[in-house]
Amino acid sequence: GENVEQHPSTLSVQEGDSAVIKCTYSDSASNYFPWYKQELGKRPQLIIDIRSNVGEKKDQRIAVTLNKTAKHFSLHITETQPEDSAVYFCAATSRGSYQKVTFGTGTKLQVIP
Amino acid sequence: GAVVSQHPSRVICKSGTSVKIECRSLDFQATTMFWYRQFPKQSLMLMATSNEGSKATYEQGVEKDKFLINHASLTLSTLTVTSAHPEDSSFYICSVPPGANTEAFFGQGTRLTVV
Numbered sequence: 001g002e003n004v005e006q007h008p009s010t011l012s013v014q015e016g017d018s019a020v021i022k023c024t025y026s027d028s029a030s031n032y033f034p035w036y037k038q039e040l041g042k043r044p045q046l047i048i049d050i051r052s053n054v055g056e057k058k059d060q061r062i063a064v065t066l067n068k069t070a071k072h073f074s075l076h077i078t079e080t081q082p083e084d085s086a087v088y089f090c091a092a093t094s095r096g097s098y099q100k101v102t103f104g105t106g107t108k109l110q111v112i113p
Numbered sequence: 114g115a116v117v118s119q120h121p122s123r124v125i126c127k128s129g130t131s132v133k134i135e136c137r138s139l140d141f142q143a144t145t146m147f148w149y150r151q152f153p154k155q156s157l158m159l160m161a162t163s164n165e166g167s168k169a170t171y172e173q174g175v176e177k178d179k180f181l182i183n184h185a186s187l188t189l190s191t192l193t194v195t196s197a198h199p200e201d202s203s204f205y206i207c208s209v210p211p212g213a214n215t216e217a218f219f220g221q222g223t224r225l226t227v228v
Binding site for chain 1: 147155156157158159162204206208210211212216217219220221222224
């Protein structure tokens with residue numbers, strides 16, 4: 001099955017700086033890579049996603065890059081704000097009769113005002 | 114977007130009792146529902162996949178006789194934790210899988226505490 005590794009596990013940045021979180025996956029057939037923000041006790045919230053036919057996607061301060069050859073993808077948050085502080089999860093989906101989602105181990109991001 | 118409604122949001126039960134968690138798709142039909150478990154400071158781990166009209170598929174290491182899954186209709190999937198123990202205390206979340214052009218949709222989650 002799919003295996004997703006995520007680094008770093010914790011990340012502290014100064015407000016206004018950029019934050020980068022990296023993930024690798026094992027199944028070369030995976031074709032959908034969402035990123036989630038999760039606040040304590042809440043459901044994961046999709047912040048951006050990318051499909052395997054695209055190398056990069058951007059939405060305001062958030063961008064994701066995908067390298068299918070190397071099987072890794074990254075989340076970039078620019079101009080970080082205190083409200084960006086949360087736990088972020090990357091995920092990858094494997095092909096099959098349904099899109100099984102495998103989550104990374106999570107990154108706790110702290111933005112210091 | 115699609116809405117998945119999960120109940121209860123929080124439940125406390127005594128050790129040895131059973132707890133049922135429901136997930137409903139409110140404005141669409143869901144033939145498949147994923148059930149995840151998340152322990153504190155850990156990631157979401159897939160427990161099982163429920164399929165309407167057929168048996169659920171369980172991930173390795175998940176006891177199917179302890180975590181009973183029923184997908185009785187295209188809008189309702191349930192997870193019953195039987196003979197709950199304190200180590201079953203966790204955050205349980207259901208999810209409709211992503212599609213070719215859609216994202217995954219999650220229920221609100223259920224915080225289960227077994228005392």
